[in-house]
Amino acid sequence: MGDARGFLKHDRQLPDRRSVPVRLRDWREVYEPFPAETLRHQAGRCMDCGIPFCNDGCPLGNLIPDWNDLVYRDHWRDASDRLHATNNFPEFTGRLCPAPCEGSCVLGINEPPVTIKQVEVSIVDRAWAEGWITPLVPAENTGRRVAVVGSGPAGLAAAQQLTRAGHAVVVFERTDRIGGLLRYGIPEFKMEKHHLDRRLAQMEAEGTEFRTNTTVGVDLSVEQLRADYDAVVLACGATQSRDLPIPGRDLDGVHQAMDYLPGSNRVQEGDDLKAPIDAADCDVVIIGGGDTGADCLGTALRQGARTVHQFEIMPRPPEERADANPWPTWPMVYRVSSAHEEGGERVFAIETSEFIGSDGRVTTLRTHRVEQAFVDGRMSFNPVDGSVEDFPADLVFLALGFTGPERNELLDGLGVELDQRGNVKRDEGFRTNVEDVFVCGDMGRGQSLIVWAIAEGRSCAASVDRLLSGSSQLPDPITPSRAPLR
Numbered sequence: 001m002g003d004a005r006g007f008l009k010h011d012r013q014l015p016d017r018r019s020v021p022v023r024l025r026d027w028r029e030v031y032e033p034f035p036a037e038t039l040r041h042q043a044g045r046c047m048d049c050g051i052p053f054c055n056d057g058c059p060l061g062n063l064i065p066d067w068n069d070l071v072y073r074d075h076w077r078d079a080s081d082r083l084h085a086t087n088n089f090p091e092f093t094g095r096l097c098p099a100p101c102e103g104s105c106v107l108g109i110n111e112p113p114v115t116i117k118q119v120e121v122s123i124v125d126r127a128w129a130e131g132w133i134t135p136l137v138p139a140e141n142t143g144r145r146v147a148v149v150g151s152g153p154a155g156l157a158a159a160q161q162l163t164r165a166g167h168a169v170v171v172f173e174r175t176d177r178i179g180g181l182l183r184y185g186i187p188e189f190k191m192e193k194h195h196l197d198r199r200l201a202q203m204e205a206e207g208t209e210f211r212t213n214t215t216v217g218v219d220l221s222v223e224q225l226r227a228d229y230d231a232v233v234l235a236c237g238a239t240q241s242r243d244l245p246i247p248g249r250d251l252d253g254v255h256q257a258m259d260y261l262p263g264s265n266r267v268q269e270g271d272d273l274k275a276p277i278d279a280a281d282c283d284v285v286i287i288g289g290g291d292t293g294a295d296c297l298g299t300a301l302r303q304g305a306r307t308v309h310q311f312e313i314m315p316r317p318p319e320e321r322a323d324a325n326p327w328p329t330w331p332m333v334y335r336v337s338s339a340h341e342e343g344g345e346r347v348f349a350i351e352t353s354e355f356i357g358s359d360g361r362v363t364t365l366r367t368h369r370v371e372q373a374f375v376d377g378r379m380s381f382n383p384v385d386g387s388v389e390d391f392p393a394d395l396v397f398l399a400l401g402f403t404g405p406e407r408n409e410l411l412d413g414l415g416v417e418l419d420q421r422g423n424v425k426r427d428e429g430f431r432t433n434v435e436d437v438f439v440c441g442d443m444g445r446g447q448s449l450i451v452w453a454i455a456e457g458r459s460c461a462a463s464v465d466r467l468l469s470g471s472s473q474l475p476d477p478i479t480p481s482r483a484p485l486r
Helices: 036-044 053-057 064-072 076-084 090-096 116-130 153-164 194-206 222-228 257-269 291-303 338-342 409-414 450-469
Strands: 145-149 168-172 209-211 231-234 254-256 283-287 307-312 345-348 350-358 361-375 378-383 389-392 395-398 402-404 437-439
Touching: 036 064, 036 116, 053 064, 064 076, 064 116, 076 116, 090 116, 090 194, 090 450, 145 153, 145 222, 153 168, 153 194, 153 231, 153 450, 194 209, 222 409, 231 409, 231 450, 254 257, 257 291, 257 395, 283 291, 283 389, 291 307, 291 338, 291 395, 307 350, 361 395, 437 450
Parallel strands: 145 168, 145 231, 168 209, 231 437, 254 395, 283 307, 283 395, 307 345
Antiparallel strands: 350 361, 361 378, 361 389
């Protein structure tokens, strides 16, 4: 324990965000540098609990008290080693994860929790700057070949682990660049893509092969895939967007969020001078109050939208935990992201009933307020009488989440079974009903967190390695059974 009284001497502190007028003029990440001494004080707030609930709150089982203590003692390289022992990509989670570990922090029972996420990203950024992160080339090759279909965080984690185990791994990606939603779904102001690119360069140096512009099932047949590889890992994500089938849905100007966000990322990559969907001088409405909606908000503001409203059907969360939401469950409280801080208006307890347009293009959203109700334990929303209201809208973005993997030639060709929710069905070892075919991440789990995707990718890799080698030395944060797969 670094500082036995750290949590008494120091309040929770996070890095400052760049001023709103400045950061809206660029696409760089929003945070100012965090002084090393301040970070040391924050790491010293960790109480090194007898039972560190943060470990259990993190799907990866990150050794959080260990690297907090090491940072406090100025042992940064050791902290990096402990961090990478459980997480392939802490620069991703340190920027993008909502930090369920902090929701489970024991200090959070009656005080603001330890700034675990900030300590994490500071460790990995320093490790890169100091040159401590280098390729880990396997000592020997097994002669086995593994195909990973999908290059999001689950696929990349599985691929890196399997490469380090000595297998020949090829990652297939249908778009023109590797990264999945990390590349084209996360705006630059949340994670600049050089963080992704340098990790991919490490993976290539270790031996992982990347093939872009390849849709498996179309450009590469399923039969050829099965013939060329000893095992297949499906990690294509849950990319089927949830729709809103109400009157006027077919009007121009109504788009899925994931049809909107990649355009601005391609501009930042240098592909285009202007995004295909541009919110400049537009009245924008975003339907959906989650992270994807906030990403649309920050993007629209940077493009110069005239007005932005973000709708959420749920009531506004409380400022502090409700009695029915005790520690260490995830705190369902009101949060303000960097995008919300930048502008726009958040509207809670509202539902859209109709898109209204002129000459085939949307001009207005007709809405009504709702009240949350529970009948037999099931949640519903009842319209509030006399609450109909129209909002002007030149562009509407649907950020309602995702319903599962897309039904396509890959799934049909493999013949994998789906579960009741429409995800690819798998057992405890991430195996599908098809021999030697595994699935991990959102494709099997359903829409979830980046930290869960990485955890599942690591566990899936261990299961594949046990199949191919009879046993595995790869860490396995999830799979209950560690028995060899036969």
